[in-house]
Amino acid sequence: MKTPLSFCHLRQLRNRMPGNITSIRNQTLISSTSRPLQTDTKHDKLGVQKQDMFRNPLSRLQPYLQVPILSDKDEVFAPTHTEIEQGWCLFRNDLQKKHEIRFHTAVVRSSKLADFRMPEVAFLGRSNVGKSSLIQAMFSEVPNVEVRVSRKPGHTKTLNFFQVGKSFSLVDMPGYGYNMPDHFQESVEKYLQTRRRLCRTFILIDGQVGLTKTDEVGLKMMEEFKIPYVVVMTKIDKAGRHTLVSNLLSFLEVRNNSTGHCCFPQPFLVSSKSGEGLALLQTFIAYITGCIHVEGL
Template sequence: MFKNIEFIKSVFKLEDLPPPEFPEIAFLGRSNVGKSSLINAFLNRKKIARVSSTPGFTKALNFFRVDFRFYLVDLPGYGFAKVPPEVQKHWQRLIEGYLKAIRDFRCLILIFDIKRKPDEADIALIKFVNYLKKPYCVVLNKIDTLSPKEIELQTSLYQKTFKLSQETPFFLTSCKEKQGIDHLRKYLFACLGLKI
């Protein structure tokens, strides 16, 4: 599927962003939603994005170049990371600055833990990407942890809370059980103009 996946750099300051040479997809989510696991599942690799049980492990914008065709960008998590407030503010400036930059964004993958209820930080993220008019999809991850009825209730809660239109791409995934990954991958390939 993917032949050449290369880590390019970790960006701690906006002036260090790599040139926008390729289309980009970016993975965003609060701490501990399974973002790194989802990236690894999407790429069909085990250890491209480092998985950590420690919230807030990703501290920079991590750029990966895939088959010399697109950038995959892993963003720092937001929310309950056990870091000082000034570090959280720096991450917020870094993320917002990156998303406001003039780059070839094909899709922002907004990841949420389906077990949780959406809170103010989650709603703020949706409002921000809507304000920026960036293309995005919503992913409810860790569906293996709930029953079908609970999944249905939580899905409805997220859709109502975020006021998502019928056109908003919406995916249910489990990295552990490999559920929904193929559907998400197919959608992102279409965003990138690639064939599976």
């Protein structure tokens, strides 16, 4: 009998993805004669300028690839500047309009949790990939909301709910893989499989490290559980351009070979340190939770 998949099987997987995904990389990176790809030096890191805050980081990488990152048949999220501003505004307190962001609750088991009567979006990924940092960065304009981050993997141990006005909740979760909590199956997996108002799960992948075996199993399990998810590549400020392009292509190859249809085709690239990509992600969250309308989708 086939053993049901569980994230708990990921506890031991700490090794990196074996470097067998080379086919797309080799074919599609523009050769060094046509447009030089710099090596991963400190100068090569993505330094975000203020005017770039609303820009999709993918657009910086596209010139280095011969094929489009997203094909014509992919659903592409490309909001206008005004729509991004609308999405971004939801992540700030506006007490006059009674839009308040606050920490709501921390639980291990969600089965007894009340229905908060608003959509929820959850953040999942390997321990230390940057889940809590991403939520912290999205709430950077809300000083009274504390989101704890740590260099030590396995820091977040509970499902932490943050309420964004009456619009939606963001759920920070324990990471899987190294130092994952024993209750992971009962807490996180159960939540993912049973929570009625969970509208999308964001799976975070480290942009510098790339897709690991652990991440691959995680993605496979989302397909198996039939849970709609979106991939977010984190820490892009740390990754050199070449590394980032390569890791992005590895993910796209896995996505293209996946038989399921739960993955939103467009990956989001973010840095919680520089802020790059955050406004676009915030707008996407506002859009999928039904808070804003985006033309052309």
